């Protein structure tokens with residue numbers, strides 16, 4: 289859907305994407321035990337009206353909700369205050385988003401198609417550099433699929449991913465889970481289908497190279513302490 293149309297929708301009182309969290313947001317909790325959630329920094333890219341951002345804040349995460357629509361972010365703040373939690377918001381375009389600081393989790397659902405193909409390598413690289421050691425990427429992208437037609441409300445600034453594309457950006461990370469699926473949708477009140485890919489990847493601190501580096505670091509420390 290075009291971002292102007294979404295902005296118009298977000299100016300209405302009701303929550304277009306509803307206020308219950310998306311199923312994927314609950315999956316994040318599986319990877320981060322309850323006692324480790326407090327103060328973990330999570331960025332929700334394309335947060336819309338904030339249903340998932342608010343869910344994460346209620347679970348104890350420190351949340352930054354990013355979206356190109358100020359009206360969506362205002363509703364996200366309103367929902368947060370209704371639920372008595374705090375979230376930060378940032379009005380930014382994913383195509384030139386500069387992350388204000390390092391985070392533990394990058395979460396994005398329903399928005400990565402607005403990242404123009406020519407900007408993808410650069411922006412995914414930036415997101416990786418801004419993810420802390422041991423951090424997670426939980427990403428959902430609409431993909432090309434031979435059995436699924438382009439959605440009737442697909443906007444001119446939206447670009448599908450290739451079927452193997454999303455996995456390629458985090459390929460040197462630990463892929464904890466990834467799957468492709470087709471689902472029904474009725475956005476814009478026209479029933480249609482989408483194909484999508486989900487990836488949950490971890491910036492693994494324990495790789496063979498990191499172990500070798502750690503080994504030499506410890507050896508040099510012990511030599512240094514004896515001199």
Ligand SMILES: C[S@@+](CC[C@H](N)C(=O)[O-])C[C@H]1O[C@@H](n2cnc3c(N)ncnc32)[C@H](O)[C@@H]1O
Pocket residue numbers: 291294295305310333334335336337338339340354355356357360380381382383396397398399402403
């Ligand atoms: C399908 S909605 C998903 C909203 C939210 N993630 C959810 O699941 O409720 C896509 C969101 O992407 C936002 N968006 C569109 N273009 C964007 C861009 N270039 N940069 C950042 N966000 C964008 C829209 O404003 C919209 O809120």
